Amino acid sequence: MSGAAAALDVFDRRESEVRGYIRAFPTVFDRAVGSTLVDADGREYLDFFAGAGVLNYGHNNPAFTRALIEYLERDGIIHGLDMATSAKKAFIEAFERLVLEPRGLDHKLQFTGPTGANAVEAALKVARQATGRSTVVAFTNAFHGLSMGALAATGNSHYRGAAGVGLDDIARLPYDGYLGPDVDTLDLFEKMLDDPGSGLDLPAAVIVEAVQGEGGINVASAPWLRRLRAITEARGILLILDEIQAGIGRTGTFFAFEHAGIVPDIVTVSKSISGSGLPMSLVLLRPDVDVWKPGAHTGTFRGNNLAFVSARVALETYWADGALTDDVAAKGELLRGELERIADEYPELGFVVRGRGLMMGIACDADPTLAGRISKASFERGLVIETSGAFDEVLKFLPALTITEDELRRGLTIVRESLAAVLGR
Secondary structure, X not given: OOHHHHOOHHHHHHOOOOOOHHHHOOOOEEEEEEOEEEEOOOOEEEEXXXXXXXXXXXXXXXXXXXXXXXXXXXXXOOEOOOOOOHHHHHHHHHHHHHHHHHHOOOOEEEEOOOOHHHHHHHHHHHHHHHHOOOXXXXXXXXXXXXXXXXXXXXXXXXXXXXXXXXXXXEXXXXXXXXXXXXXXXXXXXXXXXXXXXOOOOOOOEEEEOOEEOOOOOEEOOHHHHHHHHHHHHHHOOEEXXXXXXXXXXXXXXXXXXXXXXXXXXXXXEOHHHOOOOOOOOEEEEOHHHOOOOOOOOOOOOOOEHHHHHHHHHHHHHHOOOOHHHHHHHHHHHHHHHHHHHHHHHOHHHOOEEEEEOOEEEEEOOOOOOHHHHHHHHHHHOOEEOEEEOOOOOEEEEOOOOOOOHHHHHHHHHHHHHHHHHHOOO
């Protein structure tokens, strides 16, 4: 056993049994840069995990590190609640200039507590206030967070079972493709809305991911999203797009919903918005949905000014032109092509490749344990890659958007070797 692995004893002794990723990746990580992690023994690992989508621009991106060090050295405000600060002002102006205006969006920004679940809780709460209704529609295999309101909208029974109380005011409907490629699941939604005998009360909102990450890399088609927008708009139902994992360039465009040409009423943003891995979340609200009274939804850590600094630099560095979008598209095609070749080489396993951009997965429904075994074998060979899906049946590719082509190919080689080893070939 390596020294880094042996050092895990303190975590076994003192950290709660709730810990998860430490079990899948059992070593003590010490340093990281770009797409490389280094453990306490100096062993390097290629990162196809990116902090579960928090590190879209890689570990310790030098552009962000320099800005953060300079800010700290000049004694810039770190904790600001929702007071006005120079760092927050600069972020808002950059977000307005580089994200909202180019996309024709006029949304207000609400800074919530630092996690994605905080953003979802605020979105659900304001939607119910704005409409005066309580029911929210969520979809099969959704993941929106693990605090109580967000958990109610989450589909996975493993997480829901930990709640200990009832999870109410959510109506569950099938996501795009849930009943097969030839069934438009919105037929059911529209029928239930128009039938007074369906038992579905007019919802306050619908919350949806354009690409489901934790749910198994399920992709909503552009026509399906457009129809969902039309259904909700015609009936005064607010549409919430959860962009916490699929957003910030992960699928190529800044928001994953952009390819559908829709405008949501509310958007939740977190994970990679700070760029640096510092916690930060926000909710985008159409102005008429911003019905909050001053102080009606607060949070001690909604003013992480260090996150505002790195978030501004990330926007200015990567979103002033279309270079990153083009790069993600090219790397995404490379990744998809290689995964489809793997699927073709093992037809007996029935692999299915799905995803967009650098948010891809290869699923094996015939043997749901296979993805986890590949992940374990990959880690042993120096690659960090996780699984997702209701049965952890999807090997999930979530590398940094800044990963080099050489690193991407090297990681795919490790996956191939690991698959062969697991199958004994």
